[in-house]
Amino acid sequence: MIKKTAIIIAILTAISGCKSLVYKGNKLYEAGMYRQAAEYYSQALAEDPEDLEAKQGLTLARDKLIDKGLIDVRMLRLANNYTAAATRLEEIVRNQAEWQMKPNGAMANTQREELDYARLWLLDEAGSLSNTPYPDRFKLFEHNHRHLISNAQLASAMSSYYDTLSIQAQVKCDTLAKQVSGQRFYLKSFTEKYCLAWQTPKRLTVDKQDNSRYFAMNIRERIDIGLRFGNSIKGQYGTFISDLNATFNNSLWFYNQGAQQLSLTLYADADYYRVSNQHIQRKHYQQEVERTDPNNPDKTHTTEVTREFAYPVTVYDEKFDINISYEANLASRYIKGNASDSKQNKTRSHQADFEQLDITPLSPDFLNLAHITEKTLDGLIEQFSQDLTLTWKQNYCGQALGTNKGENILRCAKLEPKHDYINRWFDQHFGVKYADMKTLYGI
Numbered sequence: 001m002i003k004k005t006a007i008i009i010a011i012l013t014a015i016s017g018c019k020s021l022v023y024k025g026n027k028l029y030e031a032g033m034y035r036q037a038a039e040y041y042s043q044a045l046a047e048d049p050e051d052l053e054a055k056q057g058l059t060l061a062r063d064k065l066i067d068k069g070l071i072d073v074r075m076l077r078l079a080n081n082y083t084a085a086a087t088r089l090e091e092i093v094r095n096q097a098e099w100q101m102k103p104n105g106a107m108a109n110t111q112r113e114e115l116d117y118a119r120l121w122l123l124d125e126a127g128s129l130s131n132t133p134y135p136d137r138f139k140l141f142e143h144n145h146r147h148l149i150s151n152a153q154l155a156s157a158m159s160s161y162y163d164t165l166s167i168q169a170q171v172k173c174d175t176l177a178k179q180v181s182g183q184r185f186y187l188k189s190f191t192e193k194y195c196l197a198w199q200t201p202k203r204l205t206v207d208k209q210d211n212s213r214y215f216a217m218n219i220r221e222r223i224d225i226g227l228r229f230g231n232s233i234k235g236q237y238g239t240f241i242s243d244l245n246a247t248f249n250n251s252l253w254f255y256n257q258g259a260q261q262l263s264l265t266l267y268a269d270a271d272y273y274r275v276s277n278q279h280i281q282r283k284h285y286q287q288e289v290e291r292t293d294p295n296n297p298d299k300t301h302t303t304e305v306t307r308e309f310a311y312p313v314t315v316y317d318e319k320f321d322i323n324i325s326y327e328a329n330l331a332s333r334y335i336k337g338n339a340s341d342s343k344q345n346k347t348r349s350h351q352a353d354f355e356q357l358d359i360t361p362l363s364p365d366f367l368n369l370a371h372i373t374e375k376t377l378d379g380l381i382e383q384f385s386q387d388l389t390l391t392w393k394q395n396y397c398g399q400a401l402g403t404n405k406g407e408n409i410l411r412c413a414k415l416e417p418k419h420d421y422i423n424r425w426f427d428q429h430f431g432v433k434y435a436d437m438k439t440l441y442g443i
Contacts (some may be wrong), residue, residue: 021047022054029057034064062099063107066092070110077114082121086145089118093147119152126158134431135165135172135198139440169198172430179405180204183211185255186410193441212331212395213255214262217248224269233270233322233373240377241266244326247381251388252414253330264328272369274318281313281350283357311352311359319344320367322376326384330391337383339376343367389415410443 025040041058044051069092076085092111096102103111122145129138142149142158149158173195180188188204195202219241225234248254248262286304293299325338349364397412401421406429413422413434426434437443 020044022051022057025054025057025061029061029064034061034068037061038065059101062095062101066096066101066103067107070107070114073114074110077117082117085114086118086121086148089114090145090148093151097147115148115152118148119154122148122152122154123157126154126161130161130164132431133168135168136437136440137431138165140432140436143440166198166200169195170200173198173200173202176406177202177204180206182207184405184407185210185257187405187407190406190410190441190443193443197441209257209259210255211259213258214248214253214260215256215258217245217254217262217264219244220263220265222265222267225271233369236370236373236377237268240381243377243381244384247385248388251385252392252411253388262328262330264326266324266326268324270320270322270324270373272318272320272367274316274366276314276316278312278314280310281352282308282310283359284308285356287356309352309354309357309359311350311354313348313350314364315346315348316364316366317344317346318367320369320372322373324376324380326380330387331395333391333394335387335391337380337387339380339383341372341376343372 021040021044025037025044028034028037028040038058038061041054041061044054045058048054069088073085073089073092076082076088102108125141126138129141132138138161149155173191176187176191176194180191183206185206188206192202192204223237225237244266253262284306287307288302289305290300291303293301319342321340321342323338323340325336327334327336329335345365345367347364347366349362351361352359353361393412393415396408397416397419400408401412401419402408402425406425409422409425412419416422417434417438423433426432426437430437432440
């Protein structure tokens with residue numbers, strides 16, 4: 001592995017100075033790095049879809065990838081690893097469909113032979129899965145091998161198991177439906193989607209309002225923005241309020257049928273002052289002048305004299321302070337956040353223009369109030385978002401996770417899809433992980 005990595009680095013270093021994507025692809029192809037070569041050819045075609053050399057290179061690289069993939073499939077099958085062989089073959093036929101490529105010659109013969117072996121494995125696996133109490137395992141198996149099933153013309157064979165699977169799914173639907181009541185809104189939504197996917201739709205009822213969520217956020221403001229030179233900040237503050245509301249409305253705490261408003265108190269103060277004073281800047285320079293020779297009035301001589309250039313300079317001292325914070329009682333948990341910044345600056349300006357001293361007009365470099373304000377407000381939005389997420393996890397991913405007949409499992413899964421307890425629950429009830437259920441049913 002170390003040797004291979006060194007070779008890759010050497011090749012990429014050698015071609016890094018060349019601007020041609022096709023050239024880089026060619027070098028990688030020659031080195032047997034077909035996947036990387038295909039990426040460069042694809043980039044070249046993105047820039048110029050009519051690049052003939054890139055088209056040919058991409059086709060050749062993909063042919064090599066398929067050829068190499070079929071060798072992998074055969075080696076896995078000969079090692080009796082039929083599951084891995086089928087997974088690799090699924091990837092190959094999926095790529096062929098995406099790339100609109102068909103195998104030919106010896107490659108086509110190899111693929112047909114491996115597809116025959118895969119067909120037998122698919123049938124055997126489908127038969128085994130249909131005899132378990134977990135119909136979702138079968139559906140996931142069918143989803144994960146959908147291109148193989150299509151190529152092997154097994155869609156009809158797979159559908160022959162649906163009657164048995166539907167009966168098993170009906171049992172699960174009925175079990176879930178019996179638990180839907182009261183405040184189990186997430187369980188209701190999941191059950192309806194799950195049962196509909198198995199063509200056994202359910203009409204379920206829960207309370208009219210979710211007592212744990214909020215239909216809106218009410219912001220009470222305590223504001224002191226005293227700016228003489230930064231009125232645009234008031235406009236930024238207005239945008240911030242909109243973003244704060246949007247952050248809440250996009251969180252899991254917002255629900256049209258929530259039972260209450262979240263009351264959030266917002267404190268904001270910002271102050272900016274600028275004072276200026278003016279002084280005369282003096283600089284000296286040497287200048288040659290012609291003067292009469294005091295000993296001979298008919299003669300002159302050149303001499304250097306010191307001159308002074310004086311010009312007015314304005315010096316500005318400025319300071320900007322901004323502090324903004326929030327506090328709220330969210331689901332009986334106190335949350336608060338704060339973001340602040342303080343900047344001081346001294347800058348100067350003048351309008352003088354004197355070439356002999358390399359003096360040109362100078363503009364003042366004032367603090368960028370808008371940038372400082374934006375950074376501060378964005379920081380508080382991020383804190384608020386994190387508080388919303390953390391409080392949801394504290395409420396539904398802690399000790400309460402295993403309670404409420406699966407409701408808290410589903411609520412926690414929205415933010416902790418890899419949580420061990422959640423995946424054990426799904427595996428126990430459906431035979432697959434949460435991520436697989438999400439893929440199958442869009443929960």
